[in-house]
Amino acid sequence: xxxxxxxxxxxxxxxxxxxxxxxxxxxxxxxxxxxxxxxxxxxxxxxxxxxxxxxxxxxxxxxxxxxxxxxxxxxxxxxxxxxxxxxxxxxxxxxxxxxxxxxxxxxxxxxxxxxxxxxxxxxxxxxxxxxxxxxxxxxxxxxxxxxxxxxxxxxxxxxxxxxxxxxxx
Ligand SMILES: Cc1cc2nc3c(=O)[nH]c(=O)nc-3n(C[C@H](O)[C@H](O)[C@H](O)COP(=O)(O)O)c2cc1C
Numbered sequence: 001x002x003x004x005x006x007x008x009x010x011x012x013x014x015x016x017x018x019x020x021x022x023x024x025x026x027x028x029x030x031x032x033x034x035x036x037x038x039x040x041x042x043x044x045x046x047x048x049x050x051x052x053x054x055x056x057x058x059x060x061x062x063x064x065x066x067x068x069x070x071x072x073x074x075x076x077x078x079x080x081x082x083x084x085x086x087x088x089x090x091x092x093x094x095x096x097x098x099x100x101x102x103x104x105x106x107x108x109x110x111x112x113x114x115x116x117x118x119x120x121x122x123x124x125x126x127x128x129x130x131x132x133x134x135x136x137x138x139x140x141x142x143x144x145x146x147x148x149x150x151x152x153x154x155x156x157x158x159x160x161x162x163x164x165x166x167x168x169x
Pocket of ligand 1: 089
């Protein structure tokens, strides 16, 4: 049986890539052969048993290259177990409003794919890694510099999702 898993991610300032790497490491330790690949490389999904796709959030949406990736490989992705993870900093609460708002980050993705699992992870704001424009926006909205990533939560999700990554047919 084939045990290859692709973890691909879209990032602007690196924090989503580090979350993807942590997921990849957890799955590798559970015996899978995992490739963690930036989405801009448009990794083909052939030969993988499952695909995990992650994106940072900018201005209330997944990054466009992550949506484009799903559109490009939509047909193949719909024959595989696909899990989605989102890395963001607003709407982190357990209240209905926060949940509704963060769910809307995937509005462009939902019509395209039916994931076996979804996660929302608190991310990181690091001014030094932002583009000029993003830094300007972050400062205008007085976003604090912070790293809220919870590595045990990321790891626990990778472990939780693993049984769902088996063949769909
Ligand atoms: C310009 C800008 C806009 C952002 N917009 C949102 C947003 O609408 N909602 C949210 O939850 N987080 C937002 N964030 C937070 C990022 O999603 C968070 O910092 C994430 O960890 C970034 O991932 P990256 O380092 O992989 O780019 C924004 C950050 C920046 C710099």
